[in-house]
Amino acid sequence: MKYIDEFRDGEVARTIARAIAAEADPARSYHLMEFCGGHTHAISRYGLEDLLPANVRMVHGPGCPVCVLPVGRIDAAIWLARQPGVTLCTYGDMLRVPGSERLSLLKAKAEGNDIRMVYSTMDALALAQKHPDRQVVFFAIGFETTTPPTAVAIKQAQALGLSNFSVFCNHVLTPSAITQILDSPEVRELGTVKLDAFIGPAHVSTVIGSRPYEYFAEEYARPVVIAGFEPLDVMQAILMLVRQVNDGRHEVENEFARAVTRDGNEKAKELVAEIFELRKSFEWRGLGLVPYSALRIKEPYAGWDAERRWEVPQASVPDNKACDCGAILRGVKKPTDCKLFGTVCTPENPMGSCMVSAEGACAAHWTYGRFRNAG
């Protein structure tokens, strides 16, 4: 545990904070997007904004897997859970995400549908083995970090000849989401959103490596620093980004070298490539249809694809009109810009996906940071 405490040391944090304050140019501002929900959580959880000068601002990105799934996919999961003989398994946070008509998997469970919370894909697989009379569907979500375990489960199901197990695949990809944000009119033309640099994901990058960020660092002239999830990692990354911006550099730097390499985890990448292929496009909450931004299961593994086994509805369903999650996920708005924040919408009663997971921008701000806006 000493290892972890090293990355949470107050003295070191203050030293880095002093360096940031000294090196940040008071004549300009720095808008840094932390792509990943893990960073959003760490920033709020440790109150890191208190350690930054006023002209260094963090912008929350869309890297929260629970947040970015659009209403249509939640509705589809609820539809699946209602099919006769189906047991739907998913991670805890997914149960509370609101779908349309104020439904959620949690409410669908209370209606009597068989919906289970699992801690891993393997739990879902074990459930399928234990209940051969049930069709066990794993509602798979997440970025590149959670994709390899899903691939392993499908391989195992194949090896075991398990015909009552399938995956409702919603795995999405980080680089295409970042590109989509940089291509958005708010960033490119209108200039309403200033984004000077990015903190790159920690766990995702252990899988995909740092190479995939090189393209957009170069193409869009935005520096990237890949950082771990500990508070000192984030502080160090901010300092590195301030330096890059000052120098006019736009490189991919790696603060998280203790876990991330340039090429990532070859084995995991191979496994994923064997089982999954790119979807032509996929709908994200907030970002809309993003080309080549998600995965589907390849033809040879069609037997374990819930979307091939059932006629899963593919409709796009609009967000609750009053909820600003879409704009928040693009970095256009802050949680406090939403009229429902903290009044109608709280973690106990979430109206949008960003208020559900601890990594969601609204939930993180409500849980840890709301004293900042209290009069």
Place this chain on the structure above:
Amino acid sequence: MTLPRRTHPRPLDTKSGRVDLTHGGGGRAMAQLVDELFVAAFDNEQLDQRNDQAAFDVAAGRMVMTTDGYVIHPLFFPGGDIGSLAVHGTVNDVAMAGARPLYLSAGFIIEEGFPLADLKRIVESMAQASREAGVPVVTGDTKVVERGKGDGVFITTAGIGVVPAGVEISGDRARPGDAILVSGTMGDHGVAVMSRREGLEFDTAILSDSAALHSLVAAMVAERPGIRVLRDPTRGGLASTLNEIAAQSGVGMLLRETDIPVAPEVKGACELLGLDPLYVANEGKLICICPPEDAGTLLAAMRAHPLGRDAALIGHCREDTHHFVQMETSVGGTRVVDWLAGEQLPRIC
């Protein structure tokens, strides 16, 4: 006057027997279960009389009464079981008024098919906990429900106690400036229980901190009867309990993360599971809020007691119309320490 023990032709099979519906039916089988298991284990005069109630003299002064249901899963966990917990939890609820606990009652709801050996183990552990605490179980009740209608065994205990003169401890008495103390490390119980939960099992040396705190409370009250608030941070952990008190008393609080004691193993396990130790349950720790000038004396009294060795001053109450519980984090930022929302679950990414 104690009645002679009733004898039963064949003793209860506590090796391989199981509870069946007759054990709750009010007939001879139930009488035997009560005699051979409960009366034998708890072994006190009131229970020996086999009345439907216990009779005792009432002390002068203020009395407190409390009740709590125990539905913990798994029933046995490192450092305790549902039986000892049902004694400690209720003794502590009485003690948190500054009171001296006198008597307990115990109600058992047992699921048909429950192994008698497990029941015996639970009852004996409960009896031992009650003996060690010096608080007898003087009346009780047993019900058996059909298989599938319970989860092994549920226990409800009630307790009464008497408050010493001059002591007035209540959750609404915290004032701005008051010191906030805890009696030891946070999160041990919850992590110990979770380490045995299905689908989550992990190896750990962490034991539940389950313990009766009334002697610690007595030592504290003897030193400084002006303690304002005592509460044991059980469900929802330190964070939720402090929020309760802040709301009740109408104050804000500011804690310092680096001053909150958490055992390294608990920190490690929480890290792994994506939990925050401030939200994890304790069963043998208390929070004490007192006037700032009493903090030093109380800390010393706590540290002199075996159940308060790791006691620490973790922060202060302050004026705040929002009643926020805030914390200066280990790296020097500030954040809200909120109520627990839903169940605490491992993060997925």
